[in-house]
Amino acid sequence: MAAPVLTSTEHFIAGDRVVGTGERIEVVNPATEQVIATIPAGTAAEADAAVEAAAAAFPAWAATPVELRAEVVGRIADGLKARAEELAATITAEVGTPITFASRVQVPNPIAIATGVVRAVADGVLADQQVGNSLVVREPIGVVAAITPWNFPVQQIIAKLAPALVAGCTVVLKPSEVAPLNAGVLTEVLAAAGVPSGVVNLVHGTGPVVGEVLASHPKVDMVSFTGSTRAGRRVSALAAATVKRVSLELGGKSAHVVLADADLAKAVKLTVGNSFMNNGQACSAWTRLLVPSSRHEEAVALAAAAAEKYVPGDPTSPATRLGPLVSATQRERVLAHIRAGIEQGARLACGGPEPVDGLDLGYYVRPTVFGGVRQDMTIANEEIFGPVLSVLPYETEDEAVEIANATIYGLAGGVFSADEDRALAVARRLRTGQVDLNGAAFNVLAPFGGYRQSGNGREFGRFGVEEFCELKAIQR
Missing domain, CATH: 3.40.309.10 (Aldehyde Dehydrogenase; Chain A, domain 2)
Structure with missing residues (x-):
């Protein structure tokens, strides 16, 4: 199947497609050097609107029984599988990944990651624990900003999105402006899976504009970032002003x-x-x-x-x-x-x-x-x-x-x-x-993450779910 030639894609905020108000960014096929799509260069106001939508949706989603949240993530995995051929072709068109690798790795991995998160819930990762006279409970951290890279685009989105959703968090996603088209397909998968309005929002754009608003926003409780070590340092510095949690998956050698x-x-x-x-x-x-x-x-x-x-x-x-x-x-x-x-x-x-x-x-x-x-x-x-x-x-x-x-x-x-x-x-x-x-x-069930300047925090399986939780001890 040939990758669809798109003319544009939009933001996805509070359940609606939002055509952007700023300039547009060209998406280039790296094998042909041809422009295959444009996306909006998101503004600070659009990023703020997405955060507000996620904050408004958080109480109801956090109160949704964990079993139902896990069912939604299971349907997301099914939706990715149903559109696997389209996603693989899209990733090849915007990243240059060989189609065989895209079909065997780039798409199957996120499906397995989402399925592993559902399994972690079934295995009790979010269950209450009795420790002495304390009831220890795991609660969602809140609104999560997920800033993802271009090299494994769907995998790294799902590595953040799936555990955040089962934990009860709401999400604002900023995919890479270099390879954003797969995220447009994903928003359709999310809608078909029954993700409520505002629970997942997507804002296209650059790191210096959209990324910085998300990292510093007072209503964002956590930033989960994958990218370069240099950019990770900037995210950490911005997030420090509000002492929000930061999870970083950065470079390697x-x-x-x-x-x-x-x-x-x-x-x-x-x-x-x-x-x-x-x-x-x-x-x-x-x-x-x-x-x-x-x-x-x-x-x-x-x-x-x-x-x-x-x-x-x-x-x-x-x-x-x-x-x-x-x-x-x-x-x-x-x-x-x-x-x-x-x-x-x-x-x-x-x-x-x-x-x-x-x-x-x-x-x-x-x-x-x-x-x-x-x-x-x-x-x-x-x-x-x-x-x-x-x-x-x-x-x-x-x-x-x-x-x-x-x-x-x-x-x-x-x-x-x-x-x-x-x-x-x-x-x-x-x-x-x-x-x-x-x-x-x-x-994809084992923890993935780094030491030193490769970052902090872990993704995948139960370890990824735990990243998006706060621990509360209730003495009785």
């Missing part, structure tokens, strides 16, 4: 630590696939491959061979594994990092900053692998957000752990070993929110 006893070919293949998923635009991607120095050259050769199979191409083709980056700006950022790697002495094993052969349109970047990367290099420390993998050698297991922990981030990572107990021992030493052993599968 994750390491895959391959131990000396590992199947190197398998480990490297997994690393390249993880690093290049979603065109390299994933905050949890393993962008640093750590290998024993005695096997460094072999690892670099294996990585380059694997990377060359990721041939950039049309993201609507089921055969494509690597599409374009989301924008011209993002492409230039990635190319600047590649140039920095070369200038600082890393060895370019494949790829590079040159244009992709045969692709005159689209924001494409060659799949790139660097060998001989040192920890003091820019490409070993800064989040690149493109198909760029750095291979770093280490001498001892202790040094591998030290290198893995040597960035400001701590979102994800992996350990690969023939001995699972050995891998687990290393995983326990990594200062990061998630660690996969030997390429284990992603789990």
